[in-house]
Amino acid sequence: xxxxxxxxxEGGNPLIRLDSVTKVYPLPAGDVTAIDRLSLEVExxxxxxxxxxxxxxxxxxxxxxxxxDVPTSGxxxxxxxxxxxxxxxxxxxxxxxxxxxxxxxxxxxxxLTAYENVEFPLILAQGGNGGPVREEIVNRCxxxxxxxxxxESLATHKxxxxxxxxxxxxxxxxxxxxxxxxxxxxxxxxxxxxxxxxTIMELLAQMNRGGKTIIMVTHDPRVAGYxxxxxxxxxxxxx
Amino acid sequence: xxxxxxARRNIRLHWFRSFLAVIxxxxxxxxxxSMGVLGNSLVLSVSESLTTVGDTxxxxxxxxxxxxGGGGTTALRITPRQVxxxxxxxxxxxxxxxxxxxxxxxxxxENRAASLYGMDPADIPEILDLEDGIFLRSTTxxxxxxxxxxxxxxxxxxxxxxxxxxxxxxxxxxxxERGIGFDINPDYALVVSDRWFESTYGEEGYNLVVVKVQNxxxxxxxxxxxxxxxxxxxxxxxxxxxxxxLQTILDAFNSISTFTTxxxxxxxxxxxxxxxxxxxxxxxxxxxxxxxxxxxxxxRREVMRIFLYEALVLGLIGSGIGGVxxxxxxxxxxxxxxxxxxxxxxxxxxxxxxxxxLFGIGTSLLSGLYPAWRAANLNPIEALRxx
Ligand SMILES: Nc1ncnc2c1ncn2[C@@H]1O[C@H](COP(=O)(O)OP(=O)(O)O)[C@@H](O)[C@H]1O
Ligand SMILES: [Mg+2]
Numbered sequence: 001x002x003x004x005x006x007x008x009x010e011g012g013n014p015l016i017r018l019d020s021v022t023k024v025y026p027l028p029a030g031d032v033t034a035i036d037r038l039s040l041e042v043e044x045x046x047x048x049x050x051x052x053x054x055x056x057x058x059x060x061x062x063x064x065x066x067x068x069d070v071p072t073s074g075x076x077x078x079x080x081x082x083x084x085x086x087x088x089x090x091x092x093x094x095x096x097x098x099x100x101x102x103x104x105x106x107x108x109x110x111x112l113t114a115y116e117n118v119e120f121p122l123i124l125a126q127g128g129n130g131g132p133v134r135e136e137i138v139n140r141c142x143x144x145x146x147x148x149x150x151x152e153s154l155a156t157h158k159x160x161x162x163x164x165x166x167x168x169x170x171x172x173x174x175x176x177x178x179x180x181x182x183x184x185x186x187x188x189x190x191x192x193x194x195x196x197x198x199t200i201m202e203l204l205a206q207m208n209r210g211g212k213t214i215i216m217v218t219h220d221p222r223v224a225g226y227x228x229x230x231x232x233x234x235x236x237x238x239x
Numbered sequence: 240x241x242x243x244x245x246a247r248r249n250i251r252l253h254w255f256r257s258f259l260a261v262i263x264x265x266x267x268x269x270x271x272x273s274m275g276v277l278g279n280s281l282v283l284s285v286s287e288s289l290t291t292v293g294d295t296x297x298x299x300x301x302x303x304x305x306x307x308g309g310g311g312t313t314a315l316r317i318t319p320r321q322v323x324x325x326x327x328x329x330x331x332x333x334x335x336x337x338x339x340x341x342x343x344x345x346x347x348x349e350n351r352a353a354s355l356y357g358m359d360p361a362d363i364p365e366i367l368d369l370e371d372g373i374f375l376r377s378t379t380x381x382x383x384x385x386x387x388x389x390x391x392x393x394x395x396x397x398x399x400x401x402x403x404x405x406x407x408x409x410x411x412x413x414x415x416e417r418g419i420g421f422d423i424n425p426d427y428a429l430v431v432s433d434r435w436f437e438s439t440y441g442e443e444g445y446n447l448v449v450v451k452v453q454n455x456x457x458x459x460x461x462x463x464x465x466x467x468x469x470x471x472x473x474x475x476x477x478x479x480x481x482x483x484x485l486q487t488i489l490d491a492f493n494s495i496s497t498f499t500t501x502x503x504x505x506x507x508x509x510x511x512x513x514x515x516x517x518x519x520x521x522x523x524x525x526x527x528x529x530x531x532x533x534x535x536x537x538x539r540r541e542v543m544r545i546f547l548y549e550a551l552v553l554g555l556i557g558s559g560i561g562g563v564x565x566x567x568x569x570x571x572x573x574x575x576x577x578x579x580x581x582x583x584x585x586x587x588x589x590x591x592x593x594x595x596x597l598f599g600i601g602t603s604l605l606s607g608l609y610p611a612w613r614a615a616n617l618n619p620i621e622a623l624r625x626x
Contacts, residue, residue, distance in 0.1 A: 068534055068619045089538050096536020107531045107623075111248045116241060121535045123241050174535065 013080040015181060015213055016042040016065055021074035023060050023236075034060040036236035037074065042215065044181070047208040049227035050217045057236035058217040059186055065215060066099050066184045067091045079181070096125055100175025100183045104190035106167040108159035114170045115141055115155040122177050141177065148173045148203060165196035172203060176212075183207065185216040189223050201226045242541065246548035249521060250556075257553060260517045263510025264557025265564065268599040270503030272565035274496045275591025277572040280582035281492055284418065285485055295366075296450040296462055297422050297484070298325060298469075299477045316444030317476065321469060325448055328468035329461050332452050335362040336445040337423060338436045344429065345400040346391045353387055354428035355401070357436025365451055367425060371395055372412030378434040381408045384426040385416040401429065405439070418579065421484040422449045458482075492576075507598065511606040514553055518546060518610035529614050530622030543615040550607020551600065558599035565592045 023035040034057045042048055050058050063069045064076060067083055070091075076083050078098065083091060101107075108117045118141045126133060145155060148169040159167050168188060175183055185204065189197030197220075205226050208214050218224050232239040250257045300315035317325075317336065326334045338357030343350055360375040363382070372395035375382055381401070383393050388410075393399065397410045414425055452461050458480050469476045479487075522529070529542060537545075569592070573583050582588055 063620050066534070068623070092533070092536055092538045095534065101534050103623075107527075107534075109245075109528055109531060111245060111252065112241075116244075120241060120532075124536050124538075124541060178536070 268561025554603025
């Protein structure tokens with residue numbers, strides 16, 4: 001699908017729209033309703049902080065928006081497209097091309113260098129091989145790593161050789177490399193000390209000013225202060 | 240290619256268990272390739288022999304006595320009378336009765352066992368070729384097979400002692416190397432006159448009779464004629480033509496090769512199971528990583544590819560090592576079984592090493608299929624929550 005363009009035209013639809021979305025996890029001990037008839041709209045360029053106690057459904061909401069999972073009921077629209085109608089491959093493409101994830105545990109691939117971690121989604125988007133556009137890929141990865149402020153000399157390091165703050169910068173670079181519309185951040189500062197957390201938040205705020213739509217889970221009010229808008233979840237509903 | 244690199248690095252990380260999984264592939268590849276090469280070499284050398292001695296019928300005394308059970312313990316020989324009967328039954332074809340035996344052969348300080356053939360000197364040129372010197376003409380004297388001559392450093396004119404206290408005999412000629420024969424194998428033997436043989440070892444008849452058929456078409460009818468003439472009431476002789484001998488050798492080889500190929504197959508199955516096991520471990524250990532890869536946009540089939548690459552790398556390593564070792568294995572098998580490596584390095588033999596390697600790679604890929612499928616179908620969210 002083409003980015004930023006849809007049948008009803010720019011601005012006609014919000015970037016993200018949830019219409020009475022429910023997510024139920026069937027468990028042997030009984031079903032868990034993680035998201036309960038939630039409706040929400042997020043406009044392009046917004047920066048939303050999702051708050052709430054542990055178990056209130058924040059991660060589930062992020063995973064649904066990120067197309068890692070599909071709602072049990074209700075409709076979720078990205079750029080006006082109902083993801084209910086999409087099979088696994090198009091969902092994956094959507095995730096690859098329009099969404100970037102940033103996790104609390106950084107989630108870098110340990111066997112790959114910082115550079116290769118960033119390169120990975122780009123190569124997936126190129127159809128799995130770096131072949132003819134090798135140079136473009138290198139330039140793009142260098143540029144993204146520079147934009148998140150990672151020292152170039154660290155590019156060949158494995159994640160285990162980097163500090164938490166450096167790993168999170170690599171993770172953000174990886175999330176940005178395919179130039180997605182949406183950044184989904186699940187407690188991005190949760191594993192960082194306050195000072196490093198602040199630099200990461202400043203980086204995210206800068207990305208938002210550059211036009212990225214950001215949805216960020218946090219329970220730290222100071223971190224939430226970087227957002228333009230805050231929502232709170234209680235038992236899978238908006239408070 | 241990053242997906243391939245990624246798979247390769249995971250194998251390097253777990254090199255020891257990967258190595259163990261690969262051993263089975265190596266064994267399987269070596270067994271299958273060596274057998275293939277051996278089989279091909281055998282077929283090639285047998286068919287070459289077939290063109291040189293395809294016109295030969297060999298008559299042996301029947302072993303195991305007849306159904307009448309009469310003269311069970313007499314040494315099995317073909318009597319001069321039976322030779323006459325054979326001669327009458329085969330028409331104009333050449334009949335060559337042969338004594339066979341073995342004795343010590345002593346040259347200077349060298350003392351070894353060798354085969355002996357006793358033949359009418361007039362018959363020798365009919366089935367053997369001369370390399371050096373002259374054919375045997377008188378009762379005394381001997382001809383040496385090529386290999387024997389090399390072993391003992393014999394030349395035309397050398398003398399050898401046959402038997403510890405035996406007679407000294409002059410070598411009048413060296414025979415051309417003949418390879419494996421169906422009638423006689425003179426390469427590592429001395430050929431003496433029938434008279435000399437009989438006076439030295441006694442006159443008990445012949446051990447075998449070679450019949451040279453002039454017209455190949457007649458092989459069957461000549462065989463039948465001999466059978467009819469000698470095996471009237473009970474089977475007193477066994478009549479083999481070269482094709483039957485060939486068939487016997489090929490049958491023997493087939494059962495050996497079925498056995499070895501089965502071992503190769505079993506070790507490939509074992510290898511497959513251990514690769515499956517290693518790959519399942521890899522999938523379980525990397526569940527979270529799979530979740531990450533899916534979250535950044537890898538499709539199911541791309542995840543599958545990563546794991547299939549891993550299986551492929553294991554298969555390539557195993558088949559690579561196996562392929563190299565196969566040269567050794569095939570060399571060993573061929574030199575033990577055929578005493579000649581002439582047909583080892585011809586393309587039609589070497590292609591079996593390629594087949595063996597392809598089998599190894601195929602087994603590995605097949606074993607990787609299920610783990611790769613499992614990895615590809617993990618639920619991304621659950622994989623991400625895994626630790
Ligand atoms: N994959 C899952 N399987 C089963 N239950 C889950 C799963 N993910 C989340 N849950 C349950 O859903 C609820 C919401 O979880 P989550 O979205 O992780 O909350 P939060 O991120 O706000 O802590 C919790 O009760 C959690 O146990
Ligand atoms: Mg959470």
